[in-house]
Amino acid sequence: MLSKESLELLLSRAMESEADFAEIFEEETTNESISMLNGKVEDVNKVLRSGIGVRLYKNVQSVYGYTNELDMTSLTNLIDELKEAFGSVENKRSVQLTYEEIENKHPVKIDPIQANLEDKVALMKRAHKACKAEDKRIVKVQVNMLNVKQHVQISNSNRKLVQDTRIRTRMPVTAYAQDEKSMQSGFEGPGASMGLEFYDTTQPEDIAKEAARIALVMLEAKDCPSGKMPVVIDNGFGGVIFHEACGHALEASAVSKDQSVFTNKLNTKIASDCVTAIDDGTIPNAWGSQNVDDEGNPQQKRVLIKDGELTSYMIDTLNGRRMNMASTGSSRRQSYKYEPTSRMSNTYIAAGKDKFEDLFKGIKKGLYAKKMGGGSVNPQTGEFNFAVNEGYMIIDGKITYPVKGASLIGNGAEILMNIDKVSDNLKRAQGMCGASSGNIPTDVGQPAIRVSSITVGGTVNE
Numbered sequence: 458m459l460s461k462e463s464l465e466l467l468l469s470r471a472m473e474s475e476a477d478f479a480e481i482f483e484e485e486t487t488n489e490s491i492s493m494l495n496g497k498v499e500d501v502n503k504v505l506r507s508g509i510g511v512r513l514y515k516n517v518q519s520v521y522g523y524t525n526e527l528d529m530t531s532l533t534n535l536i537d538e539l540k541e542a543f544g545s546v547e548n549k550r551s552v553q554l555t556y557e558e559i560e561n562k563h564p565v566k567i568d569p570i571q572a573n574l575e576d577k578v579a580l581m582k583r584a585h586k587a588c589k590a591e592d593k594r595i596v597k598v599q600v601n602m603l604n605v606k607q608h609v610q611i612s613n614s615n616r617k618l619v620q621d622t623r624i625r626t627r628m629p630v631t632a633y634a635q636d637e638k639s640m641q642s643g644f645e646g647p648g649a650s651m652g653l654e655f656y657d658t659t660q661p662e663d664i665a666k667e668a669a670r671i672a673l674v675m676l677e678a679k680d681c682p683s684g685k686m687p688v689v690i691d692n693g694f695g696g697v698i699f700h701e702a703c704g705h706a707l708e709a710s711a712v713s714k715d716q717s718v719f720t721n722k723l724n725t726k727i728a729s730d731c732v733t734a735i736d737d738g739t740i741p742n743a744w745g746s747q748n749v750d751d752e753g754n755p756q757q758k759r760v761l762i763k764d765g766e767l768t769s770y771m772i773d774t775l776n777g778r779r780m781n782m783a784s785t786g787s788s789r790r791q792s793y794k795y796e797p798t799s800r801m802s803n804t805y806i807a808a809g810k811d812k813f814e815d816l817f818k819g820i821k822k823g824l825y826a827k828k829m830g831g832g833s834v835n836p837q838t839g840e841f842n843f844a845v846n847e848g849y850m851i852i853d854g855k856i857t858y859p860v861k862g863a864s865l866i867g868n869g870a871e872i873l874m875n876i877d878k879v880s881d882n883l884k885r886a887q888g889m890c891g892a893s894s895g896n897i898p899t900d901v902g903q904p905a906i907r908v909s910s911i912t913v914g915g916t917v918n919e
Contacts, residue, residue, distance in 0.1 A: 458483050458620070459509075459527075461554050464612045467532055468552040471513055472614055474540040478514035478774075479552075480613040482751065484793040487570050489604040491577060495597060496585045498578055510793040511535055515543045517779050521796040554618040559749055561622075563742045567652035569604035569626045576653065577602055580661050581628070588632050588665035594676065595669050596640070597633040602626070603648070611753035619753040625650045625744060625898060627887060630665050634672035641678075641861075643671025644846070648887045648898070651742045671828060671847050674859050681848060681860035681915035687823035688865065688908045689816045689851065694829050694886035696901035699734060700804050701834040702841040702869030707761055709776035709787070709799040710893065711836050718839050718870050719767060727767045728873035731809050734762040736771055738786065738802030744887040745802040745899040752788040752797060759785050761804075762873075773799040791895025798894045805902030809879025816878050816907040823851040824863060824913050832864070839869030842914070864914035878907040 459467075464481060471479035486506040492499045508525040509532065520542040522535050569577070581600045588598045607623040627648025634641050645667040649655045690698065703719075711717040719727060728734070738756030740746050747756050752774055759769050772780065773788035776799055789800035817825070825848060832843030845863035849856045885902030 458485070458608075458610045461556065461618060463529060464618065465552050465554055467536060468612060468614050469549065470533060471511070471536045471540065472550040472552060474513065474545050475543040476513040476515050476540070478614055480512045480611070480752065482510040482512070482793055483610040484508060484607065486605065486607040486792065489570060491581065491602045493578070493581045493585060493600040496582060501574065506792060508793040510796070511539060512796060513539050513543065514775065517775065519775055519796070523793050550614075552614050553616060554612055555616045557617060557619045559619060559621065559755070562739060562748055563650045563746055565624045565652040566654040568606065568624065569652050570606045572653050580653070580656050584628065584630050584661035584665040587662035588630060588669045591666055591669035592634065592673055594634045594636055594673065595632055596635045598665070599631040600665070601629045603629070609751070611749070611751070613753065617753050619749055621748045623650065623747055624652060626652065626655055628656070628661060628664055630668040632665070632668040632672040634669070634676050636676050639676065641672050641675035643668040643673070643675065645671070646887065648744050649742050650744060650746050674847060675861055678859040678861035680917045681824070681863035681913065682917045683913055683915035685910055685912050687820045687851070688911045688913065689823065689825045690829070690903070690906050690908065691825070691827045692880070692882050692884040692903055692905050694888070694901060695826065695905070696805050696886070696903035697829050697888065698841065698843055698865065698872070699806055699903060700801060700890070700899070700901040701832065701843070702839050703734070703873060704736070704801050704804050705834070705836045705892070706839055706869060707770050708801070709770050709772040709780060712770050713776040713779040716837050718837070722767050723770075725767055726765050727870065728762050728765040729876050730765045731879045732762055732765055732873060732876050733760070733807040734805070735760050735807055736787070736801050736804045740803050743803045743885070743900055747802070750786045750788045751790045752784065754784055754786040754788070756802065757786040759787070771799045771801060773797060789894060789897050791897055795895040798892070800892060800894060800897055801890060801899050803885060803900035803902070805883065805885055805900070806879065806904065806906065808881045808883040808904045811878045811880045813880045813882055813905050816880055816905055817851055817854050817856065820851045820854055824860070825849040825851050825856050826863070826865065834869070840867070841869060842866050860915070862916040866912040866914050872908055872911065875909045875911065876906050877909045880905040
Protein backbone atom coordinates (compact mmCIF):
# COMPACT_ATOMS: atom_id res chain seq x y z
CA MET A 458 0.00 0.00 0.00
CA LEU A 459 1.13 3.53 -0.77
CA SER A 460 2.36 5.78 2.01
CA LYS A 461 0.30 8.71 3.24
CA GLU A 462 2.85 11.11 1.74
CA SER A 463 2.66 9.45 -1.70
CA LEU A 464 -1.12 9.54 -1.68
CA GLU A 465 -1.13 13.23 -0.75
CA LEU A 466 1.17 14.00 -3.70
CA LEU A 467 -1.01 12.03 -6.13
CA LEU A 468 -4.31 13.50 -4.91
CA SER A 469 -2.92 17.02 -4.94
CA ARG A 470 -1.80 16.49 -8.52
CA ALA A 471 -5.28 15.23 -9.43
CA MET A 472 -6.79 18.41 -8.01
CA GLU A 473 -4.64 20.55 -10.33
CA SER A 474 -7.61 20.35 -12.67
CA GLU A 475 -11.24 21.36 -12.88
CA ALA A 476 -12.20 18.23 -11.00
CA ASP A 477 -13.84 18.89 -7.63
CA PHE A 478 -13.11 15.45 -6.17
CA ALA A 479 -10.41 12.80 -6.51
CA GLU A 480 -10.25 9.28 -5.07
CA ILE A 481 -7.64 6.51 -5.01
CA PHE A 482 -8.67 2.89 -4.35
CA GLU A 483 -5.85 0.44 -3.58
CA GLU A 484 -6.34 -3.31 -3.38
CA GLU A 485 -4.35 -6.42 -2.53
CA THR A 486 -6.45 -9.58 -2.83
CA THR A 487 -5.86 -13.32 -2.67
CA ASN A 488 -8.54 -15.57 -4.17
CA GLU A 489 -8.32 -19.31 -3.53
CA SER A 490 -10.54 -21.99 -5.00
CA ILE A 491 -10.34 -25.73 -4.31
CA SER A 492 -12.47 -28.18 -6.28
CA MET A 493 -13.18 -31.80 -5.42
CA LEU A 494 -15.06 -34.39 -7.48
CA ASN A 495 -16.13 -37.69 -5.92
CA GLY A 496 -13.70 -37.29 -3.05
CA LYS A 497 -10.62 -36.42 -5.12
CA VAL A 498 -9.10 -32.94 -5.33
CA GLU A 499 -9.15 -31.89 -8.97
CA ASP A 500 -7.82 -28.36 -8.80
CA VAL A 501 -6.29 -25.87 -6.38
CA ASN A 502 -6.08 -22.35 -7.72
CA LYS A 503 -4.71 -19.30 -5.91
CA VAL A 504 -4.70 -15.89 -7.60
CA LEU A 505 -3.02 -12.77 -6.26
CA ARG A 506 -4.40 -9.42 -7.44
CA SER A 507 -2.92 -6.01 -6.75
CA GLY A 508 -3.74 -2.69 -8.32
CA ILE A 509 -5.03 0.85 -7.99
CA GLY A 510 -8.10 2.62 -9.36
CA VAL A 511 -8.31 6.40 -9.66
CA ARG A 512 -11.48 8.42 -10.06
CA LEU A 513 -12.11 12.13 -10.65
CA TYR A 514 -15.45 14.00 -10.41
CA LYS A 515 -16.62 17.26 -11.83
CA ASN A 516 -20.17 17.86 -10.66
CA VAL A 517 -21.98 14.71 -11.90
CA GLN A 518 -19.37 13.72 -14.45
CA SER A 519 -16.71 11.16 -13.62
CA VAL A 520 -13.64 9.60 -15.22
CA TYR A 521 -12.02 6.38 -14.02
CA GLY A 522 -8.78 4.59 -14.74
CA TYR A 523 -6.81 1.74 -13.19
CA THR A 524 -3.39 0.12 -13.30
CA ASN A 525 -1.37 -2.69 -11.75
CA GLU A 526 1.85 -0.70 -12.23
CA LEU A 527 2.27 0.76 -8.77
CA ASP A 528 5.35 2.97 -9.13
CA MET A 529 4.88 6.71 -8.72
CA THR A 530 5.75 7.45 -12.35
CA SER A 531 3.00 5.17 -13.69
CA LEU A 532 0.46 6.51 -11.21
CA THR A 533 1.32 10.11 -12.01
CA ASN A 534 0.92 9.39 -15.72
CA LEU A 535 -2.50 7.80 -15.07
CA ILE A 536 -3.68 10.82 -13.12
CA ASP A 537 -2.42 13.19 -15.82
CA GLU A 538 -4.39 11.25 -18.45
CA LEU A 539 -7.58 11.46 -16.37
CA LYS A 540 -7.10 15.19 -15.72
CA GLU A 541 -7.26 15.85 -19.46
CA ALA A 542 -10.99 15.06 -19.37
CA PHE A 543 -11.63 18.16 -17.24
CA GLY A 544 -8.76 20.49 -18.05
CA SER A 545 -6.06 22.01 -15.85
CA VAL A 546 -6.18 25.01 -13.49
CA GLU A 547 -3.38 27.21 -12.22
CA ASN A 548 -4.43 27.24 -8.58
CA LYS A 549 -3.06 24.20 -6.78
CA ARG A 550 -5.21 22.58 -4.11
CA SER A 551 -3.04 20.68 -1.69
CA VAL A 552 -4.58 17.54 -0.08
CA GLN A 553 -3.68 16.64 3.49
CA LEU A 554 -4.97 13.24 4.57
CA THR A 555 -6.28 12.20 7.97
CA TYR A 556 -6.20 8.50 8.81
CA GLU A 557 -9.55 7.25 10.11
CA GLU A 558 -9.65 4.39 12.60
CA ILE A 559 -12.52 1.95 12.02
CA GLU A 560 -13.99 -0.73 14.24
CA ASN A 561 -13.60 -4.26 12.88
CA LYS A 562 -17.07 -5.77 13.22
CA HIS A 563 -16.10 -8.99 11.45
CA PRO A 564 -13.26 -10.65 13.40
CA VAL A 565 -11.63 -13.77 11.96
CA LYS A 566 -10.05 -16.52 14.05
CA ILE A 567 -8.55 -18.81 11.38
CA ASP A 568 -7.35 -17.04 8.24
CA PRO A 569 -8.49 -19.37 5.41
CA ILE A 570 -5.72 -18.20 3.08
CA GLN A 571 -2.98 -18.92 5.61
CA ALA A 572 -4.48 -22.21 6.84
CA ASN A 573 -2.93 -25.51 5.79
CA LEU A 574 -4.28 -26.95 2.55
CA GLU A 575 -4.63 -30.32 4.27
CA ASP A 576 -7.04 -28.83 6.81
CA LYS A 577 -9.22 -27.35 4.07
CA VAL A 578 -9.25 -30.57 2.07
CA ALA A 579 -10.20 -32.49 5.20
CA LEU A 580 -13.29 -30.29 5.63
CA MET A 581 -14.27 -30.93 2.02
CA LYS A 582 -13.78 -34.70 2.38
CA ARG A 583 -16.18 -34.65 5.34
CA ALA A 584 -18.81 -33.09 3.08
CA HIS A 585 -18.21 -35.65 0.32
CA LYS A 586 -18.41 -38.61 2.69
CA ALA A 587 -21.64 -37.39 4.30
CA CYS A 588 -23.26 -36.74 0.92
CA LYS A 589 -22.44 -40.18 -0.48
CA ALA A 590 -23.67 -41.84 2.70
CA GLU A 591 -27.16 -40.38 2.35
CA ASP A 592 -28.38 -42.76 -0.35
CA LYS A 593 -26.98 -45.20 -2.89
CA ARG A 594 -28.69 -43.14 -5.60
CA ILE A 595 -26.20 -40.31 -5.01
CA VAL A 596 -23.85 -41.01 -7.93
CA LYS A 597 -21.71 -37.86 -8.05
CA VAL A 598 -20.67 -35.20 -5.56
CA GLN A 599 -18.92 -31.90 -6.30
CA VAL A 600 -17.46 -29.98 -3.35
CA ASN A 601 -15.79 -26.60 -3.67
CA MET A 602 -14.21 -24.24 -1.19
CA LEU A 603 -13.83 -20.56 -2.01
CA ASN A 604 -11.62 -18.34 0.17
CA VAL A 605 -10.94 -14.61 -0.23
CA LYS A 606 -8.73 -12.14 1.61
CA GLN A 607 -8.96 -8.56 0.37
CA HIS A 608 -7.08 -5.62 1.86
CA VAL A 609 -8.06 -2.14 0.64
CA GLN A 610 -6.86 1.38 1.27
CA ILE A 611 -9.09 4.26 0.18
CA SER A 612 -8.10 7.92 0.10
CA ASN A 613 -9.71 11.01 -1.38
CA SER A 614 -9.48 14.76 -1.71
CA ASN A 615 -11.85 15.23 1.21
CA ARG A 616 -8.92 14.20 3.47
CA LYS A 617 -10.16 10.64 3.99
CA LEU A 618 -7.68 7.80 4.45
CA VAL A 619 -9.08 4.47 5.58
CA GLN A 620 -8.15 0.79 5.41
CA ASP A 621 -10.23 -2.37 5.61
CA THR A 622 -9.56 -6.11 5.40
CA ARG A 623 -12.32 -8.39 4.12
CA ILE A 624 -12.05 -12.17 4.62
CA ARG A 625 -14.67 -14.72 3.64
CA THR A 626 -15.13 -18.43 3.00
CA ARG A 627 -17.79 -20.53 1.30
CA MET A 628 -18.40 -24.24 0.64
CA PRO A 629 -20.74 -24.98 -2.29
CA VAL A 630 -21.81 -28.63 -2.59
CA THR A 631 -23.67 -30.12 -5.56
CA ALA A 632 -25.11 -33.63 -5.30
CA TYR A 633 -26.34 -35.68 -8.25
CA ALA A 634 -28.93 -38.41 -7.72
CA GLN A 635 -29.88 -40.95 -10.38
CA ASP A 636 -32.46 -43.70 -10.75
CA GLU A 637 -33.68 -45.67 -13.74
CA LYS A 638 -35.71 -42.69 -14.99
CA SER A 639 -33.63 -39.54 -14.57
CA MET A 640 -30.76 -37.68 -12.93
CA GLN A 641 -31.41 -34.68 -10.68
CA SER A 642 -29.13 -32.32 -8.77
CA GLY A 643 -29.27 -30.49 -5.47
CA PHE A 644 -27.18 -27.52 -4.35
CA GLU A 645 -26.29 -25.93 -1.03
CA GLY A 646 -23.58 -23.29 -0.62
CA PRO A 647 -23.42 -21.31 2.64
CA GLY A 648 -20.66 -18.82 3.38
CA ALA A 649 -19.71 -15.96 5.68
CA SER A 650 -17.23 -13.16 6.28
CA MET A 651 -15.34 -15.50 8.59
CA GLY A 652 -12.36 -17.82 8.59
CA LEU A 653 -12.36 -21.60 8.81
CA GLU A 654 -14.07 -21.32 12.21
CA PHE A 655 -17.24 -20.92 10.12
CA TYR A 656 -17.29 -24.70 9.67
CA ASP A 657 -17.40 -25.26 13.43
CA THR A 658 -21.03 -24.16 13.49
CA THR A 659 -21.98 -24.72 9.86
CA GLN A 660 -20.89 -28.33 9.59
CA PRO A 661 -19.71 -29.64 6.20
CA GLU A 662 -21.88 -32.70 6.80
CA ASP A 663 -25.01 -30.57 7.13
CA ILE A 664 -24.22 -28.69 3.90
CA ALA A 665 -23.77 -31.98 2.05
CA LYS A 666 -26.88 -33.63 3.47
CA GLU A 667 -29.04 -30.71 2.36
CA ALA A 668 -27.66 -30.89 -1.18
CA ALA A 669 -28.33 -34.65 -1.24
CA ARG A 670 -31.84 -34.20 0.16
CA ILE A 671 -32.82 -31.81 -2.63
CA ALA A 672 -31.44 -34.11 -5.35
CA LEU A 673 -33.30 -37.12 -3.94
CA VAL A 674 -36.57 -35.23 -3.59
CA MET A 675 -36.41 -34.07 -7.19
CA LEU A 676 -36.05 -37.68 -8.40
CA GLU A 677 -39.64 -38.19 -7.23
CA ALA A 678 -40.95 -34.89 -8.65
CA LYS A 679 -43.80 -34.68 -11.13
CA ASP A 680 -44.17 -32.05 -13.86
CA CYS A 681 -45.46 -28.75 -12.51
CA PRO A 682 -48.80 -27.35 -13.71
CA SER A 683 -48.87 -23.79 -15.01
CA GLY A 684 -51.22 -20.89 -14.39
CA LYS A 685 -51.95 -18.10 -11.92
CA MET A 686 -52.13 -19.28 -8.33
CA PRO A 687 -51.13 -18.43 -4.76
CA VAL A 688 -47.47 -19.18 -4.02
CA VAL A 689 -45.66 -19.62 -0.72
CA ILE A 690 -41.96 -18.77 -1.14
CA ASP A 691 -39.79 -20.20 1.63
CA ASN A 692 -37.20 -18.34 3.66
CA GLY A 693 -33.49 -17.98 2.92
CA PHE A 694 -32.67 -17.96 -0.77
CA GLY A 695 -36.31 -17.26 -1.55
CA GLY A 696 -35.24 -13.65 -0.99
CA VAL A 697 -33.48 -13.73 -4.37
CA ILE A 698 -36.74 -12.55 -5.96
CA PHE A 699 -36.80 -9.37 -3.86
CA HIS A 700 -33.08 -8.88 -4.46
CA GLU A 701 -33.35 -9.12 -8.23
CA ALA A 702 -36.82 -7.82 -9.03
CA CYS A 703 -36.98 -5.02 -6.45
CA GLY A 704 -33.55 -4.51 -4.84
CA HIS A 705 -31.74 -3.48 -8.02
CA ALA A 706 -34.53 -1.02 -8.75
CA LEU A 707 -33.83 0.63 -5.37
CA GLU A 708 -30.16 1.23 -6.17
CA ALA A 709 -29.27 4.83 -7.00
CA SER A 710 -27.50 3.70 -10.17
CA ALA A 711 -30.97 3.01 -11.61
CA VAL A 712 -33.03 5.56 -9.66
CA SER A 713 -30.83 8.56 -10.51
CA LYS A 714 -31.17 7.90 -14.25
CA ASP A 715 -34.94 7.36 -14.14
CA GLN A 716 -34.40 3.71 -15.05
CA SER A 717 -36.32 2.36 -12.07
CA VAL A 718 -40.00 1.82 -11.43
CA PHE A 719 -39.35 3.32 -7.98
CA THR A 720 -37.90 6.66 -9.12
CA ASN A 721 -39.57 9.58 -7.27
CA LYS A 722 -41.50 7.15 -5.06
CA LEU A 723 -39.95 8.04 -1.67
CA ASN A 724 -42.51 8.17 1.15
CA THR A 725 -45.14 6.50 -1.01
CA LYS A 726 -46.70 3.08 -0.63
CA ILE A 727 -45.04 0.50 -2.89
CA ALA A 728 -45.75 -2.73 -0.96
CA SER A 729 -48.38 -4.27 1.23
CA ASP A 730 -48.48 -3.23 4.89
CA CYS A 731 -46.82 -6.46 6.07
CA VAL A 732 -43.61 -5.81 4.11
CA THR A 733 -40.52 -4.22 5.66
CA ALA A 734 -37.32 -4.58 3.65
CA ILE A 735 -33.77 -3.87 4.83
CA ASP A 736 -30.27 -3.69 3.38
CA ASP A 737 -27.77 -4.02 6.21
CA GLY A 738 -24.02 -4.04 5.55
CA THR A 739 -23.17 -4.05 9.28
CA ILE A 740 -24.35 -7.57 10.28
CA PRO A 741 -21.36 -9.15 12.06
CA ASN A 742 -19.53 -11.66 9.83
CA ALA A 743 -22.35 -11.78 7.27
CA TRP A 744 -21.41 -12.74 3.70
CA GLY A 745 -22.20 -9.30 2.25
CA SER A 746 -20.90 -7.18 5.16
CA GLN A 747 -17.99 -4.74 5.21
CA ASN A 748 -16.63 -2.29 7.77
CA VAL A 749 -16.62 0.44 5.13
CA ASP A 750 -17.98 0.57 1.60
CA ASP A 751 -15.66 0.89 -1.39
CA GLU A 752 -15.61 4.69 -1.08
CA GLY A 753 -14.41 4.39 2.51
CA ASN A 754 -17.74 5.35 4.10
CA PRO A 755 -18.98 3.38 7.11
CA GLN A 756 -21.44 0.66 6.21
CA GLN A 757 -25.00 1.22 7.41
CA LYS A 758 -28.29 -0.48 8.11
CA ARG A 759 -30.73 0.90 5.52
CA VAL A 760 -34.47 0.43 5.98
CA LEU A 761 -35.66 0.53 2.38
CA ILE A 762 -39.36 -0.20 2.93
CA LYS A 763 -41.17 0.28 6.24
CA ASP A 764 -44.66 -1.20 6.56
CA GLY A 765 -45.10 -0.97 2.80
CA GLU A 766 -43.76 2.60 2.42
CA LEU A 767 -40.56 3.37 0.51
CA THR A 768 -38.23 5.07 2.99
CA SER A 769 -34.75 4.94 1.43
CA TYR A 770 -32.69 4.11 -1.62
CA MET A 771 -29.18 2.62 -1.66
CA ILE A 772 -26.94 5.52 -2.67
CA ASP A 773 -23.30 5.98 -3.66
CA THR A 774 -21.61 9.39 -3.79
CA LEU A 775 -21.77 10.08 -7.53
CA ASN A 776 -25.42 9.08 -7.95
CA GLY A 777 -26.18 10.89 -4.71
CA ARG A 778 -24.98 14.07 -6.42
CA ARG A 779 -27.42 13.44 -9.25
CA MET A 780 -30.24 12.95 -6.74
CA ASN A 781 -29.17 15.70 -4.30
CA MET A 782 -29.00 13.06 -1.58
CA ALA A 783 -26.21 11.88 0.72
CA SER A 784 -24.42 8.57 0.35
CA THR A 785 -25.86 5.70 2.38
CA GLY A 786 -22.55 3.79 2.39
CA SER A 787 -23.74 1.62 -0.49
CA SER A 788 -20.81 1.93 -2.92
CA ARG A 789 -19.26 -1.42 -3.89
CA ARG A 790 -17.07 -2.94 -6.58
CA GLN A 791 -15.52 -6.30 -7.44
CA SER A 792 -11.96 -4.98 -7.66
CA TYR A 793 -9.82 -1.98 -8.53
CA LYS A 794 -10.66 -2.63 -12.20
CA TYR A 795 -14.24 -1.42 -11.65
CA GLU A 796 -15.60 2.03 -10.89
CA PRO A 797 -17.86 1.60 -7.85
CA THR A 798 -21.57 2.27 -7.81
CA SER A 799 -24.55 1.67 -5.52
CA ARG A 800 -24.99 -2.02 -4.71
CA MET A 801 -26.74 -4.22 -2.17
CA SER A 802 -25.02 -5.90 0.80
CA ASN A 803 -27.26 -8.12 2.98
CA THR A 804 -30.78 -7.49 1.69
CA TYR A 805 -33.84 -9.11 3.22
CA ILE A 806 -37.51 -8.84 4.00
CA ALA A 807 -37.88 -8.52 7.77
CA ALA A 808 -39.65 -11.12 9.88
CA GLY A 809 -43.42 -10.78 10.13
CA LYS A 810 -45.99 -11.95 12.65
CA ASP A 811 -47.55 -14.93 10.84
CA LYS A 812 -46.72 -18.54 11.66
CA PHE A 813 -45.31 -20.65 8.85
CA GLU A 814 -48.19 -23.12 8.86
CA ASP A 815 -50.73 -20.29 8.57
CA LEU A 816 -49.38 -19.31 5.15
CA PHE A 817 -50.97 -22.41 3.61
CA LYS A 818 -54.44 -22.00 5.08
CA GLY A 819 -57.18 -21.29 2.58
CA ILE A 820 -55.12 -22.25 -0.50
CA LYS A 821 -57.14 -24.64 -2.61
CA LYS A 822 -54.41 -25.04 -5.20
CA GLY A 823 -51.01 -23.35 -5.17
CA LEU A 824 -47.26 -23.81 -5.21
CA TYR A 825 -44.80 -24.04 -2.33
CA ALA A 826 -41.43 -22.80 -3.64
CA LYS A 827 -39.04 -24.24 -1.06
CA LYS A 828 -35.78 -23.59 -2.93
CA MET A 829 -35.35 -20.87 -5.54
CA GLY A 830 -32.83 -20.91 -8.37
CA GLY A 831 -31.50 -18.36 -10.82
CA GLY A 832 -33.45 -16.19 -13.21
CA SER A 833 -33.57 -12.96 -15.15
CA VAL A 834 -35.05 -9.53 -14.50
CA ASN A 835 -35.51 -6.24 -16.34
CA PRO A 836 -34.57 -3.59 -13.74
CA GLN A 837 -36.40 -0.83 -15.61
CA THR A 838 -39.75 -2.65 -15.53
CA GLY A 839 -39.21 -5.11 -12.67
CA GLU A 840 -40.41 -8.02 -14.83
CA PHE A 841 -38.77 -11.29 -13.78
CA ASN A 842 -38.62 -15.03 -14.45
CA PHE A 843 -37.11 -17.29 -11.77
CA ALA A 844 -36.64 -21.05 -11.64
CA VAL A 845 -37.89 -23.05 -8.68
CA ASN A 846 -35.26 -25.66 -7.81
CA GLU A 847 -37.46 -27.45 -5.27
CA GLY A 848 -41.22 -27.04 -5.30
CA TYR A 849 -44.36 -28.77 -4.03
CA MET A 850 -48.00 -28.47 -4.90
CA ILE A 851 -50.32 -27.09 -2.23
CA ILE A 852 -53.71 -28.83 -2.29
CA ASP A 853 -56.47 -27.81 0.15
CA GLY A 854 -54.00 -26.08 2.44
CA LYS A 855 -51.57 -29.02 2.57
CA ILE A 856 -48.07 -29.49 1.12
CA THR A 857 -48.32 -32.51 -1.19
CA TYR A 858 -46.11 -33.94 -3.95
CA PRO A 859 -42.88 -32.41 -5.30
CA VAL A 860 -42.86 -30.82 -8.75
CA LYS A 861 -40.15 -30.00 -11.28
CA GLY A 862 -39.88 -27.52 -14.13
CA ALA A 863 -41.58 -24.72 -12.17
CA SER A 864 -40.80 -21.03 -12.59
CA LEU A 865 -42.23 -17.82 -11.16
CA ILE A 866 -43.10 -15.07 -13.64
CA GLY A 867 -44.17 -11.60 -12.64
CA ASN A 868 -43.39 -7.97 -11.91
CA GLY A 869 -41.52 -6.89 -8.79
CA ALA A 870 -43.71 -3.87 -8.06
CA GLU A 871 -46.87 -5.98 -8.37
CA ILE A 872 -45.48 -8.81 -6.25
CA LEU A 873 -44.71 -6.40 -3.40
CA MET A 874 -48.38 -5.39 -3.31
CA ASN A 875 -49.56 -9.02 -3.51
CA ILE A 876 -47.67 -10.27 -0.44
CA ASP A 877 -50.45 -10.93 2.06
CA LYS A 878 -48.64 -12.95 4.76
CA VAL A 879 -45.09 -12.79 6.14
CA SER A 880 -43.97 -15.44 8.62
CA ASP A 881 -41.59 -15.08 11.56
CA ASN A 882 -38.85 -17.49 10.37
CA LEU A 883 -36.32 -15.07 8.85
CA LYS A 884 -33.27 -16.69 7.29
CA ARG A 885 -30.54 -15.44 4.96
CA ALA A 886 -28.59 -17.24 2.22
CA GLN A 887 -25.51 -16.41 0.20
CA GLY A 888 -24.90 -15.57 -3.43
CA MET A 889 -22.87 -13.50 -5.87
CA CYS A 890 -24.45 -10.47 -7.53
CA GLY A 891 -23.33 -9.18 -10.90
CA ALA A 892 -23.81 -5.62 -12.15
CA SER A 893 -21.83 -2.77 -13.71
CA SER A 894 -19.22 -2.76 -10.92
CA GLY A 895 -18.59 -6.50 -11.18
CA ASN A 896 -19.46 -9.54 -9.06
CA ILE A 897 -19.77 -8.97 -5.32
CA PRO A 898 -20.85 -11.17 -2.38
CA THR A 899 -24.40 -10.47 -1.19
CA ASP A 900 -26.82 -12.05 1.25
CA VAL A 901 -30.43 -12.47 0.22
CA GLY A 902 -33.10 -13.36 2.72
CA GLN A 903 -36.62 -13.35 3.99
CA PRO A 904 -39.01 -15.26 6.17
CA ALA A 905 -41.46 -17.45 4.27
CA ILE A 906 -43.94 -15.21 2.47
CA ARG A 907 -47.25 -15.78 0.71
CA VAL A 908 -48.01 -14.09 -2.60
CA SER A 909 -51.77 -14.09 -3.19
CA SER A 910 -51.44 -14.48 -6.97
CA ILE A 911 -48.49 -15.00 -9.31
CA THR A 912 -48.00 -16.69 -12.66
CA VAL A 913 -46.41 -20.13 -12.33
CA GLY A 914 -44.69 -21.43 -15.42
CA GLY A 915 -44.80 -25.19 -15.72
CA THR A 916 -44.79 -28.06 -18.18
CA VAL A 917 -48.38 -29.18 -17.67
CA ASN A 918 -51.51 -27.23 -18.58
CA GLU A 919 -54.47 -27.91 -16.30
